[in-house]
Amino acid sequence: MTTRLTRPWRPRSLFQLVLLAFVVVMLPLGVLMFQAGQVLSELSRLADVSARQAVEETRRARTLGALALELERSARQYAVVEQESLLEIYAERLEEYRAVLAQQQELLGEERDMAVLERQLEALERLPALPIEVFREQLAVFPAFAERTDVIRRDTNRQIDSRIEAIRERAETVQVRLWLQTAALVSASLVLMLLFSWLIIRPVRQLERRILGIGSGAPRDAVKPVQGPAELVQLDERLDWLASRLDELEAEKQQFLRHMSHELKTPLASVREGSALLADGVAGELTPRQLEVLEIIDASGAELQRLIEQLLDYNLLQHGRQVPAERMDVAVVVREVLAKHRLALASKGMAVNCFDGPLEWSLDRTATVRILDNLVSNAIAYGADGGELEIRARRRRNRLELEVANSGEPIAEADRPRLFEAFYQGRVRRKGPLKGSGIGLSVAADCARLQCGRLELVAETRLAVCFRLTLPMPTAELSHSRMLALEEGHHARN
Structure with missing residues (x-):
């Protein structure tokens, strides 16, 4: 016997199972949403930081260009007017240039252009100490200095473009990863949905089979207990x-x-x-x-x-007792039933017209006799005195039609839908001292059903009441007849 410790846990109620299914199915989607939010937040932060850095680095590159221009202007003015205040401005601008260049060097690193610019700055620092004639001659270094400053600006732009390209590649990588994660997690959610659907539907189908088993009279020992909520x-x-x-x-x-x-x-x-x-x-x-x-x-x-x-x-x-079928002459069966009711028919004064045999067909003798006996008894009980009883038989391609018709009062339209119900008696009463039970036609219909046939009330132009019994050809005999027909067709073609 399964103990409490070894028994697998199952939801105790259908509500718990549905709630658990909802939570478990939503869990992969929740993980996907969380990861997507984290990645988007990281990309947003990286793009914001990169944008701020790009603006700052571009501003410093422009500042270097402006400071280089002011250095050249103050130096050339000093070479013309020789005022000491211009040298002070020159020294301040040179100090500012060095400070901005040091910040920019963190972005560019130790490149060759940066080393050349450092040597040019050292030369520019020595200018104020030179004699005025030599000072004027050294003014020729400023165009090269401006050109090198412009190179620093272009390098800065190139670094910014490289960083933007790296962010774009990172975004594409993250997008591919998100698609893969989405496919995996959505597939996991679908698998979980199918699993929980099966867990919910399986006991329902077990109950359906159980109900069908109860209706069909299957033994209860073969039924497995339902496992579920x-x-x-x-x-x-x-x-x-x-x-x-x-x-x-x-x-x-x-x-x-x-x-x-x-x-x-x-x-x-x-x-x-x-x-x-x-x-x-x-x-x-x-x-x-x-x-x-x-x-x-x-x-x-x-x-x-x-x-x-x-x-x-x-x-x-x-x-639902199964009935065995055997091949016999239907005309012989009908004559036996009529012989049983010979005295009743004679006392009723009814004229009997019956089809001529032989007519071979596979049927259950006992069930067919019950059908005919009930139909003939009803014809005698409800038919007109001195009337007519007619029994006809037709063999179709794969079925037999047997009709029992009699003269008399027709069956009311209101009684026809319930004609084959057990214990139902219509408006027309039996003639004679005996009263029927109301199950004769029900027994006859059940006997027809057990032979996979049907009993029905059909319209008749000459006689008032006509019942038709339709019996299909047994499956094995039908298959055999089809094979014979195919062989005959094949021989005819040859």
């Missing part, structure tokens, strides 16, 4: 209780029918035996009036016995 497990237990209760009721019904048939048939046999002894003159000669009463008693006993047998047959047919 508590509500569905509890429903399975209720179905188990229902199946047990139905079995009990069925057993009680079978027992009641057995007892009823025994209790009814035993005194009925005594009554019929006594009436037969009286008819044979064991107790003395009987007057014609007494014989007439005795015949009524005997006929009533036979009718009661037939009703009891119909009731038992109806119970057996409701359980």
Whole structure:
């Protein structure tokens, strides 16, 4: 027996299972959204920092160009007017240039252009200490200095472009990674959705099979218990209780029918035996009036016995008893049924028209006799006195149509939808002292159904009532006939 420690955990209710399914399915999507947010935040931060750095570095490069121009202007003015204040301005601008260049050197690093610019700055620092004639001669270094400053500006722009390209490549890499993660996590969510759908649908389908098993009368031992949420497990237990209760009721019904048939048939046999002894003159000669009463008693006993047998047959047919089919002459079966009702037909004064045989067909003899017996009995009970009873048979390609028609009062339209219901009796009453049970046509319809056929009321132009029994050809015989037809067609083509 599975212990509490080794039993796998399962949601206790359908609500818990659905909630768990929702949480687990949303978990990969939540992870995807979190990762996408992190990546977008990182790219946004990187783009913001790069933009700020680019603006700052571009501003410093422009400042270097402006300071280089002011250095040259102040030096040339000093060479003309020789004022010491211009040298002070020159020294301040040179100091500012060095400070800005030091910041820019962090971006560019130790490049060759930066080293050349450092040597030019050292030469420019020595200018104020030179004699004025030499000072004027050294002014020729400023164009080269301006050109080198412009090179620094171009290098700065190139570094900024490289950084932007690196950010773009990083964004493309992140995009590809996000697509792969999206595909993986969405696939995982779909797999989880299918898994939880199966976990929810599986016990429902088990319950469906259980209900179908109860309806078809399958043994309960072969049914596996439902595994799933508590509500569905509890429903399975209720179905188990229902199946047990139905079995009990069925057993009680079978027992009641057995007892009823025994209790009814035993005194009925005594009554019929006594009436037969009286008819044979064991107790003395009987007057014609007494014989007439005795015949009524005997006929009533036979009718009661037939009703009891119909009731038992109806119970057996409701359980779907399989019927064996055998090939026989349908005309012989019909004549046997008519011979059984010969006296009743003669007393009714009905003229019988029956098709000529032979007509071979595969059918269940007992079930077919029950159908014909009920239809002929109904024709005698409800047909017109001195009327007509006609039995027709037609063999179609893969089915047999057998019709029993009689003259008399037609069946009301209101009664036709419920004509084959058990215990239903329509507006038209039986003629004679005996009353029917209302299950004759139901038994006949069930006998037709067990042979995969159907019994129906059809329209008839000449006679008032016409029932048609349609019996299909058995599957094995139908397949055999099709093979023969194919072979005949093949030989005909050859």
